[in-house]
Amino acid sequence: MYDVLVIGGGVTGCSIARELSRYRLKTAVAEREEDVCSGTSKANSGIVHAGFDAEPGSQKARMNVRGNRMMPQLARELDFAFRQNGSLVLCFDRKQLGQLQALKEKGEANGVEGLKLLNGEEARALEPKLSGAVEGALYAPTGGIVCPFGLTIAMAENAAVNGVEFLFETEVLEIRRIDAGYLVRTNTGEIEARAVVNAAGVYADALNNMVSERKYHITARRGQYCLLDKKAGTAADRTIFQMPTAMGKGVLVTPTVHGNLMLGPTAEDIPDKEDISTTSEGLETLQSKAALSVPDLPRNMTITSFAGLRAHEDGDDFILGEAEDAPGFFNALGIESPGLTSAPAIGEYLAGMVAEKLGAEKKEDFAGQRKGILNPQELTVEERNTLIRSNPAYGSIVCRCEMVTEGEIVDAIRRPVGARSLDGVKRRTRAGMGRCQAGFCTPRTIEILQRELGEPDLAVRKNRAGSELLTGKDKEELKEAGR
Template sequence: MDYDVLIIGAGIVGAAIARQLCRYQLRVALLDKEADVSFGTSKANSGIVHAGFHEKPGSLKAKVCVRGNLLYGQWAEELEFPFRRCGILTIATDEEQAHQIEAMYRHGVQNNVPYMQILSGERVMEMEPNLTPDVREAVYAPTGGIVEPYEMIFAIVENACQNGVSLLTNTKVDAIEPLPEGLRVMSGSRELTARFVVNAAGLYADEISRLAGAEEFTIIPRKGEEYLLDKRAGSLVKTVIFPIPTKKSKGILVIPTVDGTLMLGPTATEVEDKEDRATTTEGLQYILEHVRPMVPGIQLKDIITSFVGLRPTIAGDDFYIARSQKVPALIQAAGIQSPGLTSAPAIAEMVKDILLQAGLALVESPTYNPRRVGAKKIRYLKTDEIDRLIQDNPAYARVVCRCERISEAEIIQAVRAGHTTLDGVKFATRAGMGRCQGGFCTFRVMEIICRETGMSYDEITKRGGESWVVSGHLG
């Protein structure tokens, strides 16, 4: 066998499983059809680390959400990705909603969510003075938090690879065949064999299961539009603001980000196309109609960009994490929608336990290192700290992205780490995420990619595949 465990899907769940397994003496591969990790559903995640009171008591979601939330502090400290426990407020603005607040609080107590409180409207307004004065009361969960999902995934995968995991991008699974003691996975002319395969393929988990001859289920994409505001609006709220949830979703939210902006969304519309990432005028209007009654100061002019995430929903509305009954070498990790980002560290523990019960020997690696040193980012540093960096590396003195204060040194580090698409560099560094959305820095980033890799301009893509930026040469 080429590998002991082959993980299909390098989103947050696949990445977390890879990191969980890299501490053992195993041959592990993490495979994805995209040009970089986190390029599927995970990149468009809202970045909320949920507390766990939204989840149905007794559900698998509730169990792994609360456990995953608990693990976040340790993972962020070890891997040096930005994480802030800013807290979550779910607000009620009338008597009927206030009754639901009490029910949500009881859910949280049943799910063992710590430190929850029901706050009066007056107390809520003291915490968040820019909310509507119509707030009657709220559930407050201080353990809720925020991360940048792609930055977190990059950190997780980097640490996993440092500990021996093989990363295989641009590797689409075409077929899966049974072997006497494992599975053969085929991608084009390439064949990979593994004793166990983990199906963490997100939107395509149903198709992977079908290729393997395993359980039949259907992933239904649920489209969520999100809108990002300029940093000047970032001080409107400090906590994540939730409305009372609906049966379909947790509602339209106002979400602070770790880099000081605000996000609005997401919508929740079931679609057929698993690649439908188009935002709509109707979606924007719907979001504004729902967030302005909560935070009246939100203005249309502050929106700088929009994007879509597709949740991989499954019948039963709970996660599907189990060893396949039909194909024992396949471990299913499917239907991972919200709160999947929060739950990922706990899902990884669960998959590890399933593999152990299936007979995989887990021997601790003596060389395992849980720590990863993050890149130095000048936007977080004091002037004297930046001066010291510049003395060692003058590339820190050259600011490429002025909106977000990203230095040439940071972009070089990202490219040398393997992020050679514009989106890969953007997610690793934030170059191109500011007010001008790459209008001034895109060519400079391309210039650095060419210089560092030897690629030509017409080989550079936005996000892999045929998403070329330059279509040809003139003259």
């Protein structure tokens, strides 16, 4: 029996797990996919929101501002990519400038520091490529950008080093109360736990509704994005928003921590919680809206498009804490934007509640530091040559677009909560994220995965079961094998 079972291996679940690993608790994370960061957390804008648009007093406001303040120190402790680049909210109509003032006042009520109103000329002085139609802007210097994969994986690795067990390809089918806590039936067997933390993204409502009479309803809100090549990355240095609406913060233009430029998201409520398809209409809409902010965006530099789902709860706020009629069952439900920013704060908040409920003490030997995958490009020429002499795998380039070496891929596989699929390698090293979108590096990455995992090459997958990359051997290979 576990003390705590966290359901969901996204950024929220991994943040909770990392904070729980500070305590003397036997903790596990159940994730239905083959890796962490495989759902909502893998498909978002990577924005660290300042916290100016959530309603004062809401959980979104509290967790956003706290998470924003935690991010710089967390990035130093866990060694993931983060940059406090600041953000702008644009207004194109003089008659709506009062809405920027109201947004500033809301942010100040939430505790956001440094907010400043700019006129159009001042905004263009910060971002020269902004539209001439911009009449004013709200500047938030505490806004930032982060690698969502890096943040989630760093949390998971640190949790694992501190004793948390990760149960992959484990889908929860049923939860019911027992004397000792909860019995969780999964596709791989039954799990007993004294406490359960529900961080299941778009399916968190279904899990809550299995054990509580307080029913929740989550709508999947699809957001489509375009990612542009690094050559387009200089179009904006700060994250550029438009005035928010009831459906969200609108289409943004933002650099990424890796130097690309991202546009998006759209906001479409859809009935299918598995539908992450993109549409020509959606992509055209987001590109047209993004061009209102930055007119001369190089659309021809788009290297990929993708969609993610946000877990929008009908009450439009995060649902955090113990269910009133289900003792020991804790919800992290309705975690949509600014969920990525809020994740560290949610982890801190819920782990504290769970530890108090179970009477857990903090460990004296908690290891709070983690070192990420070594990137040879960040070394001097002399340091790189020394590295290659000691380990020649760092001299073998696998992904030419992102200059990822065999040594980095091997490290990604061998680490705690290591990569087990092509997407797992991609999220940890960026192999396949460049201009050719894995057209060159896939065969070599498959070979490395097969060798390191000790599996037949036909078993190597893109991600979940059923996504095997190879379906058979060619005639010449079979002939050489004597078959």
